[in-house]
Amino acid sequence: MPKVALYDMSGKQVGDIELNDNIFGAEVNKTVLHxxxxxYLANQRQGTQNTKTRAEVRGGGIKPWRQKGTGRARQGSIRSPQWVGGGVALGPKPRSYRYSLNKKVKRLALKSALSSKVLDNELLVLDALSMDAIKTKEFAKILSNLNVDSKAxxxxxxxxxxxxxxxxxxPGVTTTLVNTLNVYDILNHDKFIVTKDAIAKIEEVYA
Known part of the structure; x- marks a missing residue:
C-alpha cells in the first residue's frame, strides 16, 4: 500500500496515511487516460456553430444572366458558394458531439489518474480543511504553507x-467534491490536495 504524509493547514506533517492500493497504486494506463x-472535452462542446447554405442566404432568386451567348460561365444564382456573399457549401451545422464510454473504462482512468499523482509526488493529504469566514487571503496562506505555487x-x-x-x-485553484471528481481536472492541475475524509469517501466509492 502506498503511504503518504498527512499535513495540517499550517503545513506541518502530523503523521502518515496509507492509501488503498487498488485506487492509488494502480498501473497508469495512458491509453485509457487519453x-x-x-x-470529456467532446462532451463539453456546445455544438452551436452554424453556417448558411445557399438555400438560407437572402437573395439570389433570379438568374444573374442568360444561359448562353454572353461569353461568361453559366450561373444560376448569385448566392451559389463560389460567389462573394453566397452560401457555404459544406460548412458546420448545429450538432451534438457527445458520446459515452463504458463505466469500467471511466473507473480505470480515474484510478490511473489518482495513481499518477501519487507516483509524481503531487498528492497532498490534509487532516482537515475548515475556515471560520470567507477570506481569500487565509486560503492563500494555507496554500503557501503547503508550498503550493502552481495549479491546484x-x-x-x-x-x-x-x-x-x-x-x-x-488563479489556478479549483475546488471540487468527491462525487464530481473527473479525470480531466485531476490531470489538468499540478497539485492534488485532498482531505483525509475525502480520501475515505474516494476509497469507499471506487475500491
Whole structure:
C-alpha cells in the first residue's frame, strides 16, 4: 500500500496515511487516460456553430444572366458558394458531439489518474480543511504553507461554501467534491490536495 504524509493547514506533517492500493497504486494506463480526456472535452462542446447554405442566404432568386451567348460561365444564382456573399457549401451545422464510454473504462482512468499523482509526488493529504469566514487571503496562506505555487485541485468530502468561495478568486485553484471528481481536472492541475475524509469517501466509492 502506498503511504503518504498527512499535513495540517499550517503545513506541518502530523503523521502518515496509507492509501488503498487498488485506487492509488494502480498501473497508469495512458491509453485509457487519453480516451477519457478526449471524451470529456467532446462532451463539453456546445455544438452551436452554424453556417448558411445557399438555400438560407437572402437573395439570389433570379438568374444573374442568360444561359448562353454572353461569353461568361453559366450561373444560376448569385448566392451559389463560389460567389462573394453566397452560401457555404459544406460548412458546420448545429450538432451534438457527445458520446459515452463504458463505466469500467471511466473507473480505470480515474484510478490511473489518482495513481499518477501519487507516483509524481503531487498528492497532498490534509487532516482537515475548515475556515471560520470567507477570506481569500487565509486560503492563500494555507496554500503557501503547503508550498503550493502552481495549479491546484482541492477535493472536499462535502460542500463547504466558506472554503469554496475563499478559493474561488485564486488563479489556478479549483475546488471540487468527491462525487464530481473527473479525470480531466485531476490531470489538468499540478497539485492534488485532498482531505483525509475525502480520501475515505474516494476509497469507499471506487475500491
Amino acid at each position: 480516451q477519457v480526456v478526449v471524451n 485541485l482541492v477535493v472536499l468530502p462535502e460542500k463547504n461554501e466558506v472554503v469554496i468561495k475563499s478559493a474561488s478568486n485564486i
